[in-house]
Amino acid sequence: MTIFKQLLRISSQNVFRNKRRTVLTLLILMLGSAGLMLVSGFFEGIHDSFREQYIHSQTGHLTINAVGYYAKGASAPYDYLMKNRAEVERTILANPHALYTVPVVKFGGMASTDKTNVAVLALGVDAVGEQKMGGHKYSHYKGGATNIVAGQALDPNDPYGVILGQGLMNALGLKVGDSFYFITTRQAGAIDGAQYTVRGAFQTILKEFDDRGMKMNIGSAQKLMGIGDQVHSLLVMLDKTQSTDSVRDQLQQAFRTNKSGAEIITWLEQGHMYRHGSALFNKIETTVQLIIAIVFIFSIANTINMAIFERMREFGTMMAIGNSRLTIFSVIFTEAALIGVIGAGLGIGIGLLAGDLISSFGIGMPPLPGSTVGYIALILINPVICAKVFLLALGSTLFAALVPAWRASHLEIVHALGYV
Amino acid sequence: MRETIIQANDVVKEYKMGKVTVMALKKLNMTITSGEMLCIMGPSGSGKSTLLNLLGLLDIPTAGEVLLHGIPTHHLTYAKAAKLRSQYLGFIFQSFNLFPMLNAFENVEYPLLFLPLSKQERRDRVWEALSDVQLREVALHRPDELSGGQRQRVAIARALVTHPLLILADEPTANLDSESAEAVMAAMHRLNKARHTTFIFSTHDPRVMHHATRITRLSDGVIHHDNLQATVTDLVPKRLSK
Numbered sequence: 218m219t220i221f222k223q224l225l226r227i228s229s230q231n232v233f234r235n236k237r238r239t240v241l242t243l244l245i246l247m248l249g250s251a252g253l254m255l256v257s258g259f260f261e262g263i264h265d266s267f268r269e270q271y272i273h274s275q276t277g278h279l280t281i282n283a284v285g286y287y288a289k290g291a292s293a294p295y296d297y298l299m300k301n302r303a304e305v306e307r308t309i310l311a312n313p314h315a316l317y318t319v320p321v322v323k324f325g326g327m328a329s330t331d332k333t334n335v336a337v338l339a340l341g342v343d344a345v346g347e348q349k350m351g352g353h354k355y356s357h358y359k360g361g362a363t364n365i366v367a368g369q370a371l372d373p374n375d376p377y378g379v380i381l382g383q384g385l386m387n388a389l390g391l392k393v394g395d396s397f398y399f400i401t402t403r404q405a406g407a408i409d410g411a412q413y414t415v416r417g418a419f420q421t422i423l424k425e426f427d428d429r430g431m432k433m434n435i436g437s438a439q440k441l442m443g444i445g446d447q448v449h450s451l452l453v454m455l456d457k458t459q460s461t462d463s464v465r466d467q468l469q470q471a472f473r474t475n476k477s478g479a480e481i482i483t484w485l486e487q488g489h490m491y492r493h494g495s496a497l498f499n500k501i502e503t504t505v506q507l508i509i510a511i512v513f514i515f516s517i518a519n520t521i522n523m524a525i526f527e528r529m530r531e532f533g534t535m536m537a538i539g540n541s542r543l544t545i546f547s548v549i550f551t552e553a554a555l556i557g558v559i560g561a562g563l564g565i566g567i568g569l570l571a572g573d574l575i576s577s578f579g580i581g582m583p584p585l586p587g588s589t590v591g592y593i594a595l596i597l598i599n600p601v602i603c604a605k606v607f608l609l610a611l612g613s614t615l616f617a618a619l620v621p622a623w624r625a626s627h628l629e630i631v632h633a634l635g636y637v
Numbered sequence: 638m639r640e641t642i643i644q645a646n647d648v649v650k651e652y653k654m655g656k657v658t659v660m661a662l663k664k665l666n667m668t669i670t671s672g673e674m675l676c677i678m679g680p681s682g683s684g685k686s687t688l689l690n691l692l693g694l695l696d697i698p699t700a701g702e703v704l705l706h707g708i709p710t711h712h713l714t715y716a717k718a719a720k721l722r723s724q725y726l727g728f729i730f731q732s733f734n735l736f737p738m739l740n741a742f743e744n745v746e747y748p749l750l751f752l753p754l755s756k757q758e759r760r761d762r763v764w765e766a767l768s769d770v771q772l773r774e775v776a777l778h779r780p781d782e783l784s785g786g787q788r789q790r791v792a793i794a795r796a797l798v799t800h801p802l803l804i805l806a807d808e809p810t811a812n813l814d815s816e817s818a819e820a821v822m823a824a825m826h827r828l829n830k831a832r833h834t835t836f837i838f839s840t841h842d843p844r845v846m847h848h849a850t851r852i853t854r855l856s857d858g859v860i861h862h863d864n865l866q867a868t869v870t871d872l873v874p875k876r877l878s879k
Contacts, residue, residue, distance in 0.1 A: 223750050230738035534734040537695055538748045538795075539723025541716055630695045634730065 228551035250564020258596035274421035277452030298447040319346035319452040326401030341438020344371035368393035368417030378416040384428030403443040513613035533633025542626040549622035557614030572596035639670035648701035661687040676849030684858040685839035727796030729806035733788040735780040742776040766794035786817025806838035
């Protein structure tokens with residue numbers, strides 16, 4: 218312990234022997250770490266925006282279906298209706314993380330005007346719950362997850378008022394207040410339809426949905442489909458996204474216990490686009506990290522090499538006195554570690570301040586791929602990012618010190634002592 | 638009865654300089670016993686530093702062997718040689734080689750950090766060594782705050798502090814003015830007399846040779862004179878002693 222303390226003391230004094238060089242190295246580490254924090258924070262901001270908009274406009278944190286609906290429901294929607302909705306809902310809301318549920322029925326049909334027919338993906342939703350979910354506000358979004366871009370949201374007291382995705386409304390050539398016919402196949406097989414009025418147009422993160430999606434009151438949808446009060450899904454909103462997996466596990470256990478016969482799909486399992494986008498962003502982030510790590514390694518290795526050349530005779534003296542190779546290696550390695558810790562620590566501090574500053578203004582971003590909604594990006598720095606940046610900076614510094622430290626610890630004593 | 642501290646048997650040291658092989662020491666034999674103050678003199682290139690490096694286990698001979706306290710050293714690993722150096726040997730260098738970031742006390746304490754001693758034992762030994770070289774008052778000064786003579790005396794204290802069997806000094810006065818050189822040699826002389834510390838020092842400075850109890854003259858890698866209790870004037874070239 219004494220030796221370690223003394224080595225640490227000697228190393229810490231050595232670190233600032235050549236102040237200009239140490240400051241330069243620290244600057245590289247600080248700016249690199251801070252830059253990395255901002256890049257990672259920026260990508261985290263994109264992930265966060267993407268994820269939360271997707272959850273609040275499409276799937277909820279969890280989607281509870283009748284068993285088999287997720288895999289086969291699209292081709293046979295009437296075969297996978299939830300018959301015990303009340304019981305399932307009670308089980309869900311008994312979980313302390315569950316805030317509310319939004320019942321949904323999903324079915325296909327045809328929208329007709331006097332000029333055109335368009336295939337439509339219709340969603341029967343609880344108007345109040347849907348507005349609560351879609352209107353979920355984030356400080357960094359221009360609007361809610363479901364933006365009403367024209368007219369008004371669904372009105373629970375207007376059974377024939379619907380809202381259309383902006384793309385669908387354009388395709389049908391309709392505007393707010395116009396009427397159109399919508400026909401679908403009922404559970405019994407008959408074709409039925411009604412005239413509906415466009416109350417508004419919405420925009421979500423998924424352009425594909427905006428081009429085909431229509432939302433109507435769930436009661437109207439159930440009546441049109443002839444399914445009574447049965448639903449396809451209950452979208453579950455949780456207190457926070459991070460609770461998703463644990464709540465899924467708890468609900469699965471609860472459903473097994475009370476034999477509810479419901480399947481649980483998380484937002485991530487449904488979020489193919491999110492997963493692909495995330496994979497792309499992660500690749501970009503990793504590449505940036507790699508580039509910064511290489512810059513760290515070369516600049517720090519150069520600094521350490523120069524320091525070792527200057528102190529060659531000192532290392533020779535240490536060896537003559539009887540220091541082991543490990544001691545010499547440890548001194549250099551400890552010095553590098555100190556530089557790494559100080560540089561990374563200061564870099565993280567600067568990164569946090571810069572991130573806060575940039576986030577206070579926000580960065581106006583164009584729509585993500587597959588989306589029509591622009592958004593304000595933030596720099597979201599979390600403890601995981603801080604830890605990753607710290608480890609990368611420290612790890613790069615230690616890696617850079619490996620070869621010089623090994624070479625110094627394997628100097629020939631006579632050669633080192635005679636070095637001028 | 639004086640015990641043998643170090644013994645060199647038929648020691649040869651060759652250096653390769655490009656395609657040329659230079660023989661720095663040629664089958665050299667030497668025995669050093671406790672309490673001696675041996676001066677190795679000779680012109681530049683005579684092999685003084687090479688001999689000290691071999692005796693100090695800083696280098697290994699091309700042929701022959703060096704026995705330290707009876708221990709053959711030729712096949713020692715780096716770690717074992719380092720351990721022997723820390724236990725039995727002390728070094729004084731021409732350029733002092735103090736650690737610039739440590740003060741005098743810390744420089745002297747440094748070799749003790751790697752020995753199994755308590756903090757109090759270390760402190761006692763450091764103060765004792767600094768007292769021996771009369772530098773207690775500058776204990777907290779860094780090397781750049783000391784004169785050349787003081788730095789070399791700190792180096793002597795550092796060599797002394799582990800209570801080594803032998804202290805090797807390679808031209809310890811080469812970078813000092815005559816007054817400082819005399820002070821340094823006087824300190825070594827005093828320690829030799831009072832504590833029976835064994836010293837081997839190399840020099841080509843005739844002014845400091847009178848401190849030696851034995852003078853060995855080396856030339857072209859061969860011992861030309863090895864006179865116990867020799868007088869300086871016997872060995873110093875006439876023109877220098879005038």
